[in-house]
Amino acid sequence: MSDIDLLDLPLVLLSNRGPVSFDRDASGRTVNRGAGGLVSALSGLAEHLDDAVWVCGAATPEDAAVAGENDGGAILVQTQPTPHVVEGQPDGPSIRVRLVVTDPDAYADFYSVWSNPILWFIQHGLYGRSLAPVLTRAEHDAFENGYAAVNRAYADAVADEVRSRGGKALVLLQDYHFYLVAEHVREQCPDVVLTHFVHIPWPGPDEWRVLPGNIRERLLRGLLGSDVVGFHTRRYARNFVLCAGELLGLPINLDDLTVTVNDRVVSARYYPISVDPAALDATLASEDVAAHMAMLRYVFLDEDRQLVLRVDRTDPSKNVVRGFLAFGTLLDQHPELVGRVSFLALLQPSRTDVPEYADYIALIGAVVAEINAKHTKEGRQPIDLRMVEDFALAVAAYSICDVLMVNAIADGMNLVAKEVAVVNRRGGVLALSEMAGSHEELGEFAVTLHPFDVQQMADALYTALTMPMEERHRRLAAAAEQVRTHDVRRWLNDQLADLRHLAGFS
Numbered sequence: 001m002s003d004i005d006l007l008d009l010p011l012v013l014l015s016n017r018g019p020v021s022f023d024r025d026a027s028g029r030t031v032n033r034g035a036g037g038l039v040s041a042l043s044g045l046a047e048h049l050d051d052a053v054w055v056c057g058a059a060t061p062e063d064a065a066v067a068g069e070n071d072g073g074a075i076l077v078q079t080q081p082t083p084h085v086v087e088g089q090p091d092g093p094s095i096r097v098r099l100v101v102t103d104p105d106a107y108a109d110f111y112s113v114w115s116n117p118i119l120w121f122i123q124h125g126l127y128g129r130s131l132a133p134v135l136t137r138a139e140h141d142a143f144e145n146g147y148a149a150v151n152r153a154y155a156d157a158v159a160d161e162v163r164s165r166g167g168k169a170l171v172l173l174q175d176y177h178f179y180l181v182a183e184h185v186r187e188q189c190p191d192v193v194l195t196h197f198v199h200i201p202w203p204g205p206d207e208w209r210v211l212p213g214n215i216r217e218r219l220l221r222g223l224l225g226s227d228v229v230g231f232h233t234r235r236y237a238r239n240f241v242l243c244a245g246e247l248l249g250l251p252i253n254l255d256d257l258t259v260t261v262n263d264r265v266v267s268a269r270y271y272p273i274s275v276d277p278a279a280l281d282a283t284l285a286s287e288d289v290a291a292h293m294a295m296l297r298y299v300f301l302d303e304d305r306q307l308v309l310r311v312d313r314t315d316p317s318k319n320v321v322r323g324f325l326a327f328g329t330l331l332d333q334h335p336e337l338v339g340r341v342s343f344l345a346l347l348q349p350s351r352t353d354v355p356e357y358a359d360y361i362a363l364i365g366a367v368v369a370e371i372n373a374k375h376t377k378e379g380r381q382p383i384d385l386r387m388v389e390d391f392a393l394a395v396a397a398y399s400i401c402d403v404l405m406v407n408a409i410a411d412g413m414n415l416v417a418k419e420v421a422v423v424n425r426r427g428g429v430l431a432l433s434e435m436a437g438s439h440e441e442l443g444e445f446a447v448t449l450h451p452f453d454v455q456q457m458a459d460a461l462y463t464a465l466t467m468p469m470e471e472r473h474r475r476l477a478a479a480a481e482q483v484r485t486h487d488v489r490r491w492l493n494d495q496l497a498d499l500r501h502l503a504g505f506s
């Protein structure tokens with residue numbers, strides 16, 4: 001990618017979820033795209049970075065088998081048109097991937113005990129709400145044997161990749177799974193340039209006080225091994241600096257958002273992540289999407305009917321249940337809409353080994369059944385709930401929906417809103433939570449949702465569904481313009497431009 005200047009350094013990228021994951025069915029080995037916004041955003045970039053390796057977790061037994069066949073080294077995966085491992089020269093976009101295999105028990109403690117039900121929940125305001133005991137002996141042990149041990153293993157893999165590139169590299173660490181990695185990598189490779197990008201909200205010091213002092217201090221000190229810690233919004237970056245000041249007692253500067261650690265200055269910065277509009281345009285133009293679009297139009301949009309859409313992982317932070325309750329309230333209060341408005345929900349089952357996530361799927365099913373039982377008219381159910389992961393179907397639905405509902409309790413960015421802004425062709429209205437990072441950029445063009453206020457969300461849906469067409473198109477065009485001029489390439493380039501200055505390259 002010629003317009004990305006990587007400071008003349010090789011690039012090592014780390015995230016837990018990788019761009020591809022392998023499985024096995026009757027036909028043999030299959031390759032799938034990794035879940036979530038981080039992968040959606042970074043895959044398109046990584047495909048164009050030549051001297052780059054993406055270190056990530058072996059998420060399935062087949063991933064571990066692939067890693068074993070390659071002695072733990074990196075493999076080259078061609079991502080388009082059909083993902084596959086290439087032996088020689090790829091003839092399409094490709095990514096060099098190193099799959100890290102860790103002990104399954106340690107990984108379970110890392111992923112299903114610490115990363116998701118503790119760190120993700122704290123950072124999305126969901127932690128400790130029930131009366132269940134938290135941080136028992138088992139969780140303390142899981143921190144050492146799981147989170148800390150897996151962080152060390154990934155840090156070793158990153159350091160190995162850096163050393164094999166001469167000991168100097170640009171290392172881009174991603175997300176809440178790896179708060180301890182920067183410090184370990186810096187110890188082993190002092191010449192690296194290190195950034196850690198946190199893709200989820202960063203709350204203030206009081207929210208972090210739910211963790212014992214020794215653990216929260218280790219997490220913060222680990223992150224401060226970076227040169228730059230990146231977030232999506234200024235509020236999250238400021239909260240991080242406040243945490244370093246209040247919880248670690250380090251000197252901070254809230255004007256330029258820096259923390260002084262011994263003789264180093266660590267900068268907190270904010271860069272709103274985004275999408276790749278050209279790639280989305282290409283997907284929208286594909287035959288797959290066209291076929292889905294025709295089907296969706298036939299099922300949902302005949303006779304002037306309207307379609308509300310949501311596309312999410314089944315994550316409690318996405319607030320799916322309250323979203324359906326708001327839709328149910330809308331139908332209760334506006335019976336004229338029954339039979340005229342459908343709600344299509346494409347939900348990708350997520351983190352199902354974590355009990356809170358499995359319970360949430362059951363809750364979603366129950367609330368949908370209740371609303372459908374109440375409001376089915378002439379055989380037409382108001383909510384069509386599909387538990388699928390299908391990006392072509394999602395893009396088809398993005399392009400033809402009348403309203404997109406994003407009502408997250410908290411969301412670092414939310415790329416679904418940006419994807420819809422780019423591909424919608426129907427004057428679709430973004431109904432967007434004020435707690436999603438994307439609300440900072442797109443809120444003025446959206447109908448704002450308050451995620452805890454079911455009545456307010458029902459009213460906002462009504463406003464969106466009855467908005468004059470001209471107004472709908474005007475808002476959508478402005479949102480699309482904002483996203484197209486602030487795309488994922490800009491997200492990376494802005495970081496690199498700052499790094500050039502902050503890490504003393506200019």
Ligand code: ADP
Pocket residue numbers: 035036037038040311312313346347348388389390391392394413414415416417419
């Ligand atoms: P998160 O990263 O928390 O999952 P985002 O909204 O930032 O949330 O990103 C989600 C990404 O995953 C988007 O690219 C979206 O299109 C995709 N996605 C979410 N749910 C589905 C689904 N059911 N099928 C296909 N793609 C999905």
Ligand code: G6P
Pocket residue numbers: 016017035036037038039175176199200350351
């Ligand atoms: C969010 C997180 C990512 C994560 C993704 C999917 O986007 O920021 O780090 O990969 O959700 O979640 P999963 O647990 O399936 O990797």
